[in-house]
Amino acid sequence: MERCSVEVSTRGYWQSHQCARKAVLTIEGKGYCKQHSPDRRAEECKRQQLDYAQERHFSDLKWQGEKFFEALLKISRGHNDPRQLALDALRNITGDKG
Incomplete structure (x- = not known):
């Protein structure tokens, strides 16, 4: 399965990246890890x-x-x-x- 599709903050409000965790469920075509x-x-x-x-x-x-x-x-x-x-x-x- 793909990675989690949620954008998470790194430092401050202006920098973010895609969550590195493995997606464990899919809702409406988007993958989510347990946390997100x-x-x-x-x-x-x-x-x-x-x-x-x-x-x-x-x-x-x-x-x-x-x-x-x-x-x-x-x-x-x-x-x-x-x-x-x-x-x-x-x-x-x-x-x-x-």
């Missing part, structure tokens, strides 16, 4: 999106934790309406207007 097969690339893209979503979620939680900490500090220092302060902190995080 469309199914593998779709799985990798999905995995990266999930990783990013999880990282973003933890980042958001960290930021939100700081907001809750600020609210707790105000309550501990004798804020007049701790219930309203807690509700405001929750509204800021959830985006609830009501």
Whole structure:
């Protein structure tokens, strides 16, 4: 079988060459190695999106934790309406207007 038909980068964005791996499957007349097969690339893209979503979620939680900490500090220092302060902190995080 022929070589993989995917162009891969060498150095920087301007230089590329054809993948040197042997094609193990053919889709619509183009050969693909295991690494560059469309199914593998779709799985990798999905995995990266999930990783990013999880990282973003933890980042958001960290930021939100700081907001809750600020609210707790105000309550501990004798804020007049701790219930309203807690509700405001929750509204800021959830985006609830009501």
